[in-house]
Amino acid sequence: MTWMGICWLLYKMNVKARMQYRLNFVLMTMLASVVTVAEFLGLAVVLNAFGSIKGWSVWEIGYLYGVLMTAKYVYRAFGSAINNFEPYLVNGQLDQLLLRPMPLLLAVITSRTRMVGGELLQSLTVLGVCIARLLSEGRVTPWILPQTLFILATGTVIMFSVGLATAAIGFWITRVEDLSVLTDNATTTACQLPLSLFPDWLRTLLLAAIPFGFINYVPAMHIVKGEWGGWTLPLTGAVAALSLAAALWLWRIGVAKYQSTGT
Amino acid sequence: MKGLAKTFRTSVPREGRFGAVRSLLSREKRTVQAVKRLDFAVERGEFVGFIGPNGAGKSTTIKMLCGILHPSEGEVLVFGRSPQRERRPVARRIGVVFGQRTQLWWDLPLKDSFAILAAMFRLTRSEKERQLDRLNEALSFRDFWDTPVRKLSLGQRMRGDLAAALLHDPELLVLDEPTIGMDAGAKRQIRAHLKFLNEHLGKTVLLTTHDMNDIEQLCRRVLVINRGELIFDGGMAQLRGRIGMPTLIRVVYRREPKLPDAELWASQPRPFRIAGRRERELTVSCNRTETRVLDVLRALGEWGEVDDVLVEEPDFEDIVHEIYEPAK
Numbered sequence: 213m214t215w216m217g218i219c220w221l222l223y224k225m226n227v228k229a230r231m232q233y234r235l236n237f238v239l240m241t242m243l244a245s246v247v248t249v250a251e252f253l254g255l256a257v258v259l260n261a262f263g264s265i266k267g268w269s270v271w272e273i274g275y276l277y278g279v280l281m282t283a284k285y286v287y288r289a290f291g292s293a294i295n296n297f298e299p300y301l302v303n304g305q306l307d308q309l310l311l312r313p314m315p316l317l318l319a320v321i322t323s324r325t326r327m328v329g330g331e332l333l334q335s336l337t338v339l340g341v342c343i344a345r346l347l348s349e350g351r352v353t354p355w356i357l358p359q360t361l362f363i364l365a366t367g368t369v370i371m372f373s374v375g376l377a378t379a380a381i382g383f384w385i386t387r388v389e390d391l392s393v394l395t396d397n398a399t400t401t402a403c404q405l406p407l408s409l410f411p412d413w414l415r416t417l418l419l420a421a422i423p424f425g426f427i428n429y430v431p432a433m434h435i436v437k438g439e440w441g442g443w444t445l446p447l448t449g450a451v452a453a454l455s456l457a458a459a460l461w462l463w464r465i466g467v468a469k470y471q472s473t474g475t
Numbered sequence: 476m477k478g479l480a481k482t483f484r485t486s487v488p489r490e491g492r493f494g495a496v497r498s499l500l501s502r503e504k505r506t507v508q509a510v511k512r513l514d515f516a517v518e519r520g521e522f523v524g525f526i527g528p529n530g531a532g533k534s535t536t537i538k539m540l541c542g543i544l545h546p547s548e549g550e551v552l553v554f555g556r557s558p559q560r561e562r563r564p565v566a567r568r569i570g571v572v573f574g575q576r577t578q579l580w581w582d583l584p585l586k587d588s589f590a591i592l593a594a595m596f597r598l599t600r601s602e603k604e605r606q607l608d609r610l611n612e613a614l615s616f617r618d619f620w621d622t623p624v625r626k627l628s629l630g631q632r633m634r635g636d637l638a639a640a641l642l643h644d645p646e647l648l649v650l651d652e653p654t655i656g657m658d659a660g661a662k663r664q665i666r667a668h669l670k671f672l673n674e675h676l677g678k679t680v681l682l683t684t685h686d687m688n689d690i691e692q693l694c695r696r697v698l699v700i701n702r703g704e705l706i707f708d709g710g711m712a713q714l715r716g717r718i719g720m721p722t723l724i725r726v727v728y729r730r731e732p733k734l735p736d737a738e739l740w741a742s743q744p745r746p747f748r749i750a751g752r753r754e755r756e757l758t759v760s761c762n763r764t765e766t767r768v769l770d771v772l773r774a775l776g777e778w779g780e781v782d783d784v785l786v787e788e789p790d791f792e793d794i795v796h797e798i799y800e801p802a803k
Contacts, residue, residue, distance in 0.1 A: 218594050225591055229582035232623065308578045310543045312595055313566040468545040468559070472538055 226325035278339025283367030292326035297379035304473035367427035373455035383466030524694030570640035630661030732779035
């Protein structure tokens with residue numbers, strides 16, 4: 213069996229284990245879908261009242277939101293262990309994974325599965341509706357489709373890299389939940405809106421330190437607004453690749469610092 | 476293992492808001508040397524007991540042996556390979572069981588855990604079946620392997636864990652407190668299984684435990700570790716010779732006993748010493764390699780009419796601790 217085959221087997225087993233608590237699963241799925249819908253409706257109502265914010269229409273902001281949320285939930289689908297890494301360090305769960313003859317990162321990723329079908333569907337719906345509207349208004353060309361697919365991929369990689377780097381820092385400080393609120397949740401919330409709304413320091417932070425700005429805002433300046441040139445897309449790809457390389461490097465050093473837990 | 480050492484450097488955790496971030500920035504570090512310069516080698520086919528008080532460095536050593544932790548100094552080699560640099564090849568050749576945690580999939584039947592592990596270790600269907608048959612003979616898990624692991628008894632789960640650790644037919648079995656929390660019956664069963672694995676299947680076993688019976692019945696060689704250092708390496712009989720057979724005798728008298736005064740006590744040395752006294756109750760300790768319990772009781776009978784007697788062997792861990800760390 214190849215590694216892909218083993219990952220698939222582990223995924224199926226995780227789902228099977230999750231299904232042992234079916235009621236809990238159904239409730240969580242329903243709750244999650246309500247939350248996502250409510251979140252975007254809130255944003256839409258505000259935007260509708262103002263018409264547009266600093267030149268960004270509801271549909272353009274919807275596009276930013278759709279790209280960000282789709283990338284987020286694709287990442288959460290396979291990277292939920294990375295996103296919730298603290299228990300692995302605190303309870304020493306990582307010990308078991310280190311005993312498996314698998315690459316560690318693969319073992320971590322396949323050790324936990326979160327089913328995000330509902331959230332992903334909503335994010336894609338928001339994205340689809342906004343793209344359709346932008347197309348019908350003639351503000352973008354059909355090129356937006358392959359370009360969007362590309363930035364969904366790079367966006368997911370950026371999300372994953374930031375998550376992985378945060379998890380890797382856990383090898384030094386153990387408790388990473390607070391840090392992950394900062395690097396993941398807060399930044400995600402900020403990037404639902406165009407970065408041009410924010411003060412310089414925050415914009416710099418979101419472009420240089422935690423490059424969530426490259427998930428949606430930077431490429432959208434080319435794809436949707438047409439204000440920036442075609443160079444933004446290769447740059448986005450480069451940022452994604454660089455983030456991943458840096459995160460993997462940090463992870464590799466961190467693993468040797470793993471302290472496990474006492475018994 | 477050569478000059479193996481592990482030092483933990485942890486930042487002192489901060490409480491409250493953004494505790495994690497503040498700990499990261501804090502310079503206050505605490506250094507704990509869990510293992511200092513360990514040197515020992517285990518030969519193929521040996522059954523080695525690895526003991527010492529809590530916090531002695533047993534688990535840390537074992538985790539370095541398995542590639543979970545990286546040594547601060549020195550080196551571990553398993554079959555000539557470093558479990559840190561070549562973690563995956565080493566993982567294929569060792570089986571590890573942590574008694575306090577299971578490596579089975581908690582919510583799934585035992586069977587499914589075997590299926591996953593077989594895939595992970597790339598066993599063919601026939602290899603897997605053959606190995607399961609063989610292990611079932613030793614551990615008989617087939618009658619409960621359809622039950623989710625969380626519903627198994629502790630003894631059953633340990634059999635499952637052992638089988639899971641052995642599925643890929645490793646040459647070395649590393650067991651960290653495999654009988655912890657079990658009742659006497661389950662312990663006896665697990666011991667019989669371990670003996671079988673060592674004697675009939677030729678597995679090398681390294682075992683840590685807090686249960687002296689585990690050591691006495693299974694191990695031909697004992698390593699004692701304390702404060703991160705190896706303080707004894709030899710056979711069980713040798714260890715007995717070194718620490719003797721310390722015994723506590725608690726005697727309750729009908730009336731308050733009349734103990735000889737200090738002068739008399741000094742002039743007539745006795746092979747025991749008084750460890751404690753409370754009204755009608757007297758506790759003495761003796762070494763059974765020097766004297767017999769009966770002789771001690773006879774001597775105690777001279778001091779008053781004995782109402783009740785309790786003889787106990789103190790916890791082995793305590794003795795080891797006491798012997799190597801004389802009264803502070």
